[in-house]
Amino acid sequence: FVRTSPGEMDLILAGRADGSPPIFGHILRQVLSIGGNQPLQHLSLIVVEFGSGDKILIKPSIISPAYPYQAVNTNPEFLDALLKILLEFGVKKENIIVAEQSLPGIDIFESAAKAGILDVCRKNEIIFVDISNGPFEEIEIEGYAFKIFKESLNRKIINAPIMKTNLELGISGAVENLSRLLEEYADDMIVNLTKSLDIFTIADATSGMQGQGPLNGEPAFLSLVFAGRNPTFIDAIFCEVFILPLPKHAELSKNIEEIEIVGDELNALKRRIKFPAEKTAKRKELFSRVA
Numbered sequence: 001f002v003r004t005s006p007g008e009m010d011l012i013l014a015g016r017a018d019g020s021p022p023i024f025g026h027i028l029r030q031v032l033s034i035g036g037n038q039p040l041q042h043l044s045l046i047v048v049e050f051g052s053g054d055k056i057l058i059k060p061s062i063i064s065p066a067y068p069y070q071a072v073n074t075n076p077e078f079l080d081a082l083l084k085i086l087l088e089f090g091v092k093k094e095n096i097i098v099a100e101q102s103l104p105g106i107d108i109f110e111s112a113a114k115a116g117i118l119d120v121c122r123k124n125e126i127i128f129v130d131i132s133n134g135p136f137e138e139i140e141i142e143g144y145a146f147k148i149f150k151e152s153l154n155r156k157i158i159n160a161p162i163m164k165t166n167l168e169l170g171i172s173g174a175v176e177n178l179s180r181l182l183e184e185y186a187d188d189m190i191v192n193l194t195k196s197l198d199i200f201t202i203a204d205a206t207s208g209m210q211g212q213g214p215l216n217g218e219p220a221f222l223s224l225v226f227a228g229r230n231p232t233f234i235d236a237i238f239c240e241v242f243i244l245p246l247p248k249h250a251e252l253s254k255n256i257e258e259i260e261i262v263g264d265e266l267n268a269l270k271r272r273i274k275f276p277a278e279k280t281a282k283r284k285e286l287f288s289r290v291a
Contacts, residue, residue, distance in 0.1 A: 050156065053092075056096045058079070059152075059158070060161070060177075063214065065115070066111075071208060071218075074162045078204045078206055087124065093124065096126050099129040101132040112128060131180060134150070146183075149181045157198060158201075159231060161174055161177030162205075163205040163222070164213040164217060165273070167214075170239075170246075174234040203227065203234055205223075206223060207221055
C-alpha cells in the first residue's frame with residue numbers, strides 16, 4: 001500500500017494479485033470499506049466509504065474489441081469482483097452504472113461484449129452506458145472550460161483502468177482513462193478534470209500490457225492492483241515500479257519518496273517491462289547523444 005497523510009490526495013498500492021477472482025476480491029476488500037462495514041483497523045489508511053444510497057459510476061477501460069487474454073481492456077473478472085463487493089455491502093444495483101466509450105469509429109457495445117464486460121454487467125444486473133451518447137455538461141475549472149459526461153457530476157466515480165504502455169502517451173493508466181468522460185479529448189484538461197470529480201481509482205494491473213500499447217502490445221502478467229484517490233500518483237508509481245519514463249501528465253509536485261509506502265516495498269516490486277519500440281529508440285538516441 002502507498003499513502004500520504006490522512007485527508008490528503010493519497011495513493012494506495014494494493015499489493016500482489018495472482019490473477020484469480022478470489023484474490024481480486026481479497027485485495028479489493030483491503031482497499032474499500034463499504035458503508036464503514038469493513039474498516040481497515042490494522043492500517044491507518046484513508047477509508048473509502050460507499051453507502052447504500054450512493055450513486056456510483058464505474059469507469060473501466062474498454063477501448064477496442066479484444067478478448068480478455070489480450071490485456072487491451074479492463075479484466076472482466078476484476079470488474080466482477082468489484083461489483084460483487086459493492087453489492088455485498090449494500091450498495092443498490094440500480095444505483096450503479098458501468099460507463100465507457102470506445103475509440104472513435106468503434107462501437108462500445110461490440111468492444112464491451114468481446115471484452116466480457118457486458119456479460120459481467122448482465123450477470124450482476126448492472127446497466128452499461130455508452131458515454132458518447134451523453135448528455136454532456138460544460139463546466140469550468142481553473143480557467144479551463146470543457147464538456148463532461150453529466151452523470152459523472154452526480155455520482156461517486158470508481159476509476160478502474162487497465163495499466164498499459166502507450167506508444168503516444170508513454171502509459172495509459174489512471175489519468176488517461178478518465179479522459180473518456182469528456183466529449184472531446186484535450187491534454188491540458190486532463191489534470192484539471194481530476195480536480196472536479198469525486199474519484200477513487202482501483203487500477204487493474206493484474207495482467208497489464210507492455211510493448212506497443214495501448215492496442216498492439218502483449219500481456220505483461222504484472223499481478224498487481226493499484227488504488228487511491230490521486231490518479232496522477234498512481235500513474236507515477238506505476239512508472240516507478242516498472243522502470244518507465246514519467247509522462248508529462250504524471251509529473252509530481254513532490255518527490256516520489258514523499259509518498260508513504262504501506263505494505264509491499266516499491267523496490268521489492270520493481271521489474272523492467274517492455275516500452276514501445278519507437279519511444280525506446282528515441283530514448284537510446286538521446287542517451288547516446290548525452291554520452
